[in-house]
Amino acid sequence: DAMVIQNPRYQVTQFGKPVTLSCSQTLNHNVMYWYQQKSSQAPKLLFHYYDKDFNNEADTPDNFQSRRPNTSFCFLDIRSPGLGDAAMYLCATSSTDYYEQYFGPGTRLTVT
């Protein structure tokens, strides 16, 4: 089945210790998104890629970086996690032909 996969599903990191979350997709969608979601709030868009073009949201902290080495994979790097970065991180994909966003299962990040 075509899908969006995120690894790991749960990640525990120490305050200030860099962490990388990964996302892969088999849908061949040209757009990939990273969202942060806290406590049943709406997903908050951090950035997205349209093909290789990176688009950062204005209020995304510099602490968050992303890489998309190819169509299938996308990574979220948190350079120095703070306690406030504990959240669910959702990866999503869409095509530009039809806008439906397909979400991965998410990575729950805990910062100790």
Place this chain on the structure above:
Amino acid sequence: GENVEQHPSTLSVQEGDSAVIKCTYSDSASNYFPWYKQELGKRPQLIIDIRSNVGEKKDQRIAVTLNKTAKHFSLHITETQPEDSAVYFCAASVGSNYQLIWGAGTKLIIKP
């Protein structure tokens, strides 16, 4: 900036009754309006969507209506069941772009 307002934030209905969730958007160029359902600890999943050239769309117990003049759209769930309990998010496209602006979410509680 553009925004989507969603009401109510919490909705409690008796099992078997109908539930209605309303959203208002600000960007008159928005042309795509999805509704996502998110169960506790799970990913958001698309349940229904509508485009601006259609006024209403129905899928079994779920329907969405769109009023472009008033810039609002609504989710209607009939004959509610316990498995309908979840958080529901509306969203609107950024103009005719593939990006979405999300509503704040509605927690739907189905009382037995």
